[in-house]
Amino acid sequence: MKIGIVGAGAVGLLAGAYLGRHHEVHMIVRREEQRRMLTKNGIACDTLESPVPVKASRSLDEEVDLILLTVKQHHLPDVLDDGLPAGVPLLFLQNGMTHYRRASLDPRPCFTGIVEHGARKENDCSVRHTGKGVMRIAPLTDEGFGVYRRLFEALAEEDFPIYLEGRAETMLKKKLLVNAVINPVTAVFKVRNGELLTNPYLSDIARKLCEEACDVLSLSFPDEWDRVCRIAEKTGSNHSSMLVDLMEGRQTEVDAISGYILEEGTRPLPYHEFIVTAVRAIEWEEGGNTNE
Structure with a gap:
């Protein structure tokens, strides 16, 4: 599966490291320096044996099956207005709930998630996994997961569990x-x-x-x-x-x-x-x- 991850802070790097072992991960970053480091070194995580190779660029210039949005809440408006591809499901992974209303109105297939892992960004291409937890994902519409259920189920790993929830708001x-x-x-x-x-x-x-x-x-x-x-x-x-x-x-x-x-x-x-x-x-x- 091809996965785009917009934002390479602690959560973005952690998700990129674990998902990148079995999927093709494309990190979207703002700074050229971070793009170069990720391209050269991949993502290092202290709980994984070796760095995980990933692609990195400053814009999403190829087709993907899923986009994870891991930027902070206040960066979301710019990201959503920046020409993300239509029809590709979006997974919002922000703290807070101000994205909930906007995502609910987005014409693209939208899902939201919470990350119960502890993570600390060490540098532009390295993350420390400070606490193991789970990722929980829920649909933002009454249609539920629909055809995307298998897509999210395919992301789960024994050491990176993902649970599909019924109600996003709760x-x-x-x-x-x-x-x-x-x-x-x-x-x-x-x-x-x-x-x-x-x-x-x-x-x-x-x-x-x-x-x-x-x-x-x-x-x-x-x-x-x-x-x-x-x-x-x-x-x-x-x-x-x-x-x-x-x-x-x-x-x-x-x-x-x-x-x-x-x-x-x-x-x-x-x-x-x-x-x-x-x-x-x-x-x-x-x-x-x-x-x-």
């Missing part, structure tokens, strides 16, 4: 909630995920954020708080993606995650209002509001 809400609790708190206070459990003050902030998000998203607080705690414990030594973005001077996805909850809320959400303002203040101070 799946995305649950992932959004975890991100809305763990990401901004760890980013603002510059701590690893596990400190949300060991620091009682951070735990209290996280709990309040979870309560507010559950109210907005119509999710069960006891169930979701338990899940947040389990994920924070499992990924305890990891830095969240939002903290990494701030550390490296990049724009975060706080608007697509916590900002989405603020937009959907019908009553005051003081903890979300504070945490969004705090992240934006750090972005402004570090220049992440302007850097890629």
Whole structure:
């Protein structure tokens, strides 16, 4: 199978490495330097024996069977308006839910997924697999997977499992909630995920954020708080993606995650209002509001 992957950050590199072992992967990147490195070296992943050869270019100039969109939320509009081929199924792999509405209106076959793996980009052609998990994929229309079911089933490997889910909205809400609790708190206070459990003050902030998000998203607080705690414990030594973005001077996805909850809320959400303002203040101070 020929697979295009738009975006070569941590998730894009991880997917490219695992899928590239048995499929022809074409990485689409913005920078010429990264294109050259991927073409020359392939993708190295610490859990795989050797680098995986991939194609790399700055635009998709050949036919593919599937396109994975692994760019950040704020880069999606440019990508979708950049002439992606018609008729090729798109798999959205973003944090947050702001892509959900737009993807639902796209005339192309659209699917969304969540990546429960931990990944850290080491350099332009190397990724560290910091936590093994699964990828979950769901259709964005009432038509379901249809003729594309076998396509997605063919992607799954024993060490890179893929589960096909029935309802995209529920799946995305649950992932959004975890991100809305763990990401901004760890980013603002510059701590690893596990400190949300060991620091009682951070735990209290996280709990309040979870309560507010559950109210907005119509999710069960006891169930979701338990899940947040389990994920924070499992990924305890990891830095969240939002903290990494701030550390490296990049724009975060706080608007697509916590900002989405603020937009959907019908009553005051003081903890979300504070945490969004705090992240934006750090972005402004570090220049992440302007850097890629």
